Amino acid sequence: MHEQKIAFYAGPAGGWGALNSVKNALLHQNIALKGAKTLLSANQPDGFDCPGCAWPDRNHASTFEFCENGVKAVAAEATARRAGPELFERYTVQELAAHSDYWLEDQGRLTHPMVYDATSDKYQPIAWDEAFVIIARHLNALPDPNQAIFYTSGRASNEAAFLYQLFVRQYGTNNFPDCSNMCHEPSGTAMREQIGVGKGTVELADFEKADAIFIFGQNPGTNHPRMLGELRAAHKRGARIVSFNPLRERGLERFADPQDKLEMATLGSTPISTHYFQLRIGGDLAAVTGMVKHVLEQEAAAHTSGAPGVLDHAFIAEHTMGLEALAASVQDASWAELEAMSGLTEAQMRAAADVYLGAPSVIACWGMGITQHAHSVATIQMITNLLLLRGHIGRPGAGPCPVRGHSNVQGDRTMGIWEKPSATLLDRLGDVYGFEPPRAHGVDAVEAIALMRDGKGKVFFALGGNFAAATPDTVATWQALQRCDLTVHVTTKLNRSHVVHGRQALILPCLGRTEIDLQNGRAQGVTVEDSMSMVHISMGINPPASEHLLSEPAIIARLAHATLGARSQVDWLALMGDYSLIRDEIEKVFPDFARFNQRVAVPGGFRLRNTASERLWATATGKATFQAHALPRNTPLQRARERSPGQRVFTLQSTRSHDQYNTTVYGMDDRYRGVFGQRRVLFIHAEDIRELGMRDGDWVNIRTVWNDGVERRADGFKLVAYDTPRGNLAAYYPETNPLVPLTAVAERAGTPTSKSIPVVLERAATAHDVAA
Known part of the structure; x- marks a missing residue:
């Protein structure tokens, strides 16, 4: 270190x-x-x-x-480190909880199923059969299946996710909070309404054909480094790359491809962004509205002069509706308002729009810098409006591209991991498996926390992930988990969620993607779906970290067998023994997976059908719809400033370090931002530091400004002067998750607004205060 x-x-x-x-x-x-x-x-x-x-x-x-x-x-x-029974014998849970998230996961791979013993405050080994009996007993004792909550991580395979949703729906609930609820839920909400699919429409090959690529609220250098190869190639062939980000991020500036021998030998690099706009946190809706306004003004000017218009009139007439309402809404937004809300000048917004107008094919990408805001759905729909104006959906080199996080977060949703399942899916499950699936919507991640907090969620089962660290309002979330009668975590390594547990708790260690999965003496493969709807198979090559590990499909199948018994017609144990049989079941339910086993056997797999990429719009009207959105005039930040007269209220966004993936911290460095050996840092404009009467390197405490009377604070952060707009802050999560109120969620999507937290800063008086 x-x-x-x-x-x-x-x-x-x-x-x-x-x-x-x-x-x-x-x-x-x-x-x-x-x-x-x-x-x-x-x-x-x-x-x-x-x-x-x-x-x-x-x-x-x-x-x-x-x-x-x-x-x-x-x-x-694939680490050689092991977190076996001897680790849990050495430490009580209270002692484990005192360690950092980095230390917990750094202990290595879990080797045995463990059960919490309240008398000793330690986890102890337990036999797998006994573990399943405990879970089944708790589940079957609940008077209402909706008192059980089943969380899903984006690392679960398609096979595991399909078995999981089938088991849980046969058990009787749609309580499926998942990691999508905390990241790209607004993307699905916005796009399903607008173009009929909740996924991006582009393929990887489209990046070779795009003339302009717009990147909103995303840092590919840290979060999706392989994307830099596509952006580098696009830049080299002359495509324009336009980035919108409050922070100056090295991965959006320059990239040296480690696989390019000449570039490495000469210490060279390739520029990425041709245009870089540092807008205010949350200013994307106003910025894109400004771009749309410029495009519509250019169309009006062309009409007046008799010149050819800039819109794709044929596409709009055949495939869309709602342009008039959008045009009226955008006309109502003044340039002064757009400048104030975006943090960009009129000239900058017009310049970005001119790049758009000059590009025959445009791709728009976005990440959680867009989705984790109160008005995220509106922002995504405005980005999609921009694409629709010139027909940039359903043709080569163009389309929307929400860049997802974990390896199978999109596949989990495809397999039915959703608290709001469609009637079509439920009908099909009922027809194939001879039961009546529950129809009432379940709870999302934030609603699940409230359910447990209120004593109405009794059993919490997590298929992967680190729920206690990934979620907002940390104090409330931990108290909610501790109110459960039982918490269960399927996992590969120790993490924070295992030391924030219910009255009874189990840790169930599973195989990782890198490991050989033998069932009935045959190596099994699992499938995943990437961000661009490609489905492919994965086979492990390493020996398992322990002989006591089970695969995720095996854990789910054995739990379903123990819980449902004769209530289910499914031969769970047979499915566990041969994953090709699970894929046969998947194709019975999902028509797009016809001939699943044959198609996935082809190297690279196959692409799922995307109707919007075919210009077939599975919307209520049968057309893509322009969606009008007024500029937000009563934001959490505005309300916070009204409640805190005389105090400087900042907007804080949470972010990852470069040595981090989601809640997993690999190390204590953030190389591209120049931070080494530490994580409790607060990025802030140098002029804001001076205005506060402080110096670069001083220590501060952070306090949320909210309207519910609850004090939310995170203490002991070092100020780091950084290239970001005035009034904007950034710091790492999960350290800043305590600052995100449970009620701070995206409109119509429920995603925590972790990228726009209104806060004030207080000087930490002494080093002792910081350490405490």
Whole structure:
């Protein structure tokens, strides 16, 4: 681990720094030789799929289709470290809880199923059969199945997710909070209403054909490093890349491809963004509205002068409705309002729009910098409005591209992991499996916390993930989990959720994606769906970390068998023994998976049908719809300033460090932002530091300004002067999750607004205050 320091990083993203980070990750996990062999098998037809992000592989049969963060994910899973019964004998849960999130996961792979013993405050080994009996007893004792909550991580395979949703619906509830609720739920909400699908419409090949790529609220250098290869190639062939981000991010500026020998040998790099607009946090809706306003003004000017228009009138007439309402709404937004809300000048918004107008084919990408805001659905629909104006959906090199996080977060939703299932899905499940699925909507992630907090959620079962660390309003969330009668976590490594537990608790260790999964003596493969609807198979190559591990499909099948018994017609144990049989079941329910086993056997797999990419609109009207949205004039920030007269109220966004993936912290460095050996830092404009009467490096406490009388604070953060707009702050999560109120959610989507938290800063008087 590095010493604690702040040091400006002058290099590009990728390059020798990435290779050095790969070496350190492998050495830290004591798997240098094994890890190198494992990585050489990544993404090959007989190898495993990277368990990291959902960005697709350029060539699925390539040996080297992995990135720095993919290596960290693989190294963490293939580690030589073990967290066996001896670890739990050494520490009480209270003692484990005193350690950092980094320390907990760094103990290594879990080796045995464990049960919490309240008398000793320790986890103790338990037999698998006994563990399933405990869970089944709790579930079957509930008077109402809706008192059980079943969380899903984006790392679960299609096979595991399908079995999970089938089991839970046969049990009797749609309580399926999942990681989508906390990241891209607004994308699905916005796009289903507007174009009839909740997924992006582009394929990876479209990035080779796009003339302009717009990137909103995304940092691919840290979150999706393989995407930089596509952006680098696009820049080299002359495509315009326009980035909107409050923070200056190195991965959006320059990239050195570690696989380019010449670039590495000459210490060269390739620019990424041709245009970089540093708007205010949450200013994207106003910025895109300004772009739409400019486009419509250009159309009006062309009409007046008799010149050709700039809109795709044929596409609009045949495929869309609602343009008049959009035009009227945009006309009502003055340039002064747009400047004030976006933080950009009129000239900057017009310049961005001119890039759009000059590009025959446009892709728009976005990440959680868009989705985790109160008005995220409106922002995504305004981005889609922009694309629709010139027909940039359903043709090569163009379309919307929400960039998902975890490797199968999109596949989980496809498999039916959703608290608001369609009637079509429920009808099909009932027809195929001979039961009446529950029809009432279940709870999402935030609603699940409220259910447990109010004593109405009694059993919490998590298929992967780290719910206690990933969720907002940490104090309330932890109290909610502790009110449960039983908490159960299927996992590969120890994390915060295992030490924030119910009255009874189980830890169920599972196989990782890198490991050989033998069922009935035959190695099994699982499938995932990436961000662009490609479905492919993954086979593990490493021996399991312990002989006591079960696969996720096996855990679900055995739990379903123990819980449902004769109530279910499904032969759960047979499905557990041969995953091709699970895929046969999937194609019975989902027509798009016809001939699943045959199609997924082809290297690279197959792409699921996307009706919007065919210009078939599965909407209520049968057309794509322009959606009008007025500028928000009563935002949480505005209300917070009214409640705090005389105080400087900032907008805080949570973010990842470069040594982090979701809640998993691989190390204490954030190389591209120049932070080493520490995580409790607060990025802030240098002029804001001076205005507060402080200096770069001073320590502060952060307090949320909200309207419910609850004090939410996070203490002990070091000020770091950074290139970001005035009034905007950034800090890492989960350290800042205590600041996000449970009621701060995206309109119509329920996603926590972790990217726009109104806060005030207080000086931490002494080093003792910081340490405390």
